Amino acid sequence: MNTETDKQRLITPVLAWFMAAMVLANTAGAMQGMLLPLYVSELGATITQVGLVFTLSNIVPLVLQVFGGWFSDNYGRLRAVAIGSIGGVLGHLILPFATSWVWVLVGLSVGSIARAMVGPSFSAFIAEQSSEQHRGRVYGITDTIFMVIQVIGPPLGGLLVSRYDFKLMLLVSAALYTAAAVLRVRMARTDGKTEKEDSQPLTWDSLRSSVATMLSMLVAGGLITWIFVTDGVRDIAFRMSDTLFPLYMEEISGITAAQIGWLGSVFGITMMAITIPSGWISDKLGERIPIIAGFLIDGFAVFMFTRLGGTFQAYATLFMLFGIGVGLQSPAYNSLVSKAVPDNMRGMAFGLFWTSLGIISLPAPYIGAALWERFDPAVPFTITAIMAIVSVLPVYFKFRLPKNENGENLPGDQSRDSTIQQ
Numbered sequence: 001m002n003t004e005t006d007k008q009r010l011i012t013p014v015l016a017w018f019m020a021a022m023v024l025a026n027t028a029g030a031m032q033g034m035l036l037p038l039y040v041s042e043l044g045a046t047i048t049q050v051g052l053v054f055t056l057s058n059i060v061p062l063v064l065q066v067f068g069g070w071f072s073d074n075y076g077r078l079r080a081v082a083i084g085s086i087g088g089v090l091g092h093l094i095l096p097f098a099t100s101w102v103w104v105l106v107g108l109s110v111g112s113i114a115r116a117m118v119g120p121s122f123s124a125f126i127a128e129q130s131s132e133q134h135r136g137r138v139y140g141i142t143d144t145i146f147m148v149i150q151v152i153g154p155p156l157g158g159l160l161v162s163r164y165d166f167k168l169m170l171l172v173s174a175a176l177y178t179a180a181a182v183l184r185v186r187m188a189r190t191d192g193k194t195e196k197e198d199s200q201p202l203t204w205d206s207l208r209s210s211v212a213t214m215l216s217m218l219v220a221g222g223l224i225t226w227i228f229v230t231d232g233v234r235d236i237a238f239r240m241s242d243t244l245f246p247l248y249m250e251e252i253s254g255i256t257a258a259q260i261g262w263l264g265s266v267f268g269i270t271m272m273a274i275t276i277p278s279g280w281i282s283d284k285l286g287e288r289i290p291i292i293a294g295f296l297i298d299g300f301a302v303f304m305f306t307r308l309g310g311t312f313q314a315y316a317t318l319f320m321l322f323g324i325g326v327g328l329q330s331p332a333y334n335s336l337v338s339k340a341v342p343d344n345m346r347g348m349a350f351g352l353f354w355t356s357l358g359i360i361s362l363p364a365p366y367i368g369a370a371l372w373e374r375f376d377p378a379v380p381f382t383i384t385a386i387m388a389i390v391s392v393l394p395v396y397f398k399f400r401l402p403k404n405e406n407g408e409n410l411p412g413d414q415s416r417d418s419t420i421q422q
Helices: 004-008 013-033 036-042 047-056 059-075 077-097 101-128 132-146 148-163 166-190 193-198 204-218 223-239 242-251 257-285 288-305 312-340 343-361 364-374 379-390 392-398 412-421
Strands: none
Touching: 013 036, 013 077, 013 101, 013 132, 013 148, 013 166, 013 257, 036 047, 036 101, 036 166, 036 242, 047 101, 047 242, 047 364, 059 077, 059 101, 059 343, 077 101, 077 166, 101 132, 101 312, 101 343, 132 148, 132 257, 132 312, 148 166, 148 257, 204 223, 223 242, 223 288, 223 312, 223 343, 223 364, 223 379, 223 392, 242 257, 242 364, 242 379, 257 288, 257 312, 288 312, 288 379, 288 392, 364 379, 379 392
């Protein structure tokens, strides 16, 4: 953002188009999200096999996310998103024609190429389209826009499944994603011209150097290390139970697919209402406060999930709390990471973060499913709740950006160097 007018504008025109494509693509994903475990189960999978599908399907993004972040840093955010979207189209087209849970695994694995390429570019691109003093608010606004997917997608998916079947829903999802991919390719060819001028050679030496730099920051014991630790705990905790939420509601409480879709919408509406205030709090009071509040609220909601009763109204209340908790944390985490790493390595930072976290949490869905079958359906949810609440302690004591003599956050490379030395 180079001009004074740009500095005053929180959402630039190119960012608006970028978010439009993101909403279209991820509405397609949100239509499937909470219903895919039911689809896998309908194809004959056991609870353990459902957990296995969502465990193994994460291997591809784990392998590619670091590459995706590095590619984004050196070759351009918009071009990385466009290339990744091709894999997303193929993955979406496989799912409607799956004849067993194995083919669902194949479709999810191919589709996760998009997640590996788009994910690191998404957060990095938003950071580049915002000034540091307004970063939390811009992330809050874009998170609010993004959560339109959660308002539209789940109830639309649930409605199509209830009135027709899973295959029609997945075909509609594939059509929406393909439309988003076309828009992304168009943006890469037009708005990506500047990126092409600034792009760097893609060499193995460059990749090794970028990975080595990020790994040194990751293990240095400073802010980046503690963000990684707490986000890792959060990722393990919630991946242990997230694929089990719809199965528990359907099998234990008798909630229908359409109702599950509406619960996803309740979550999305609540999160939309929270992300902008959370971004403002992050800019004014620091990122720690919304992150701590989010952990406490989500931990309480998960703990009560198997204890509050099995009615739709009770679950709607809990999904509102989930939306508040996630809405508080999302802009704050993104803002904090974007401030703590070099500007030209944001894609690599987000890619390496998600890869490292994904490796740690890879077996979590399978473990959660195994705990369900061997002990009690409530066990994985209880463990998730405890881990979320305990995470408050390192956030409170360690999530602090370094200050200069005037008590202000250090900008640019100085901030990052001081963070490493903490």
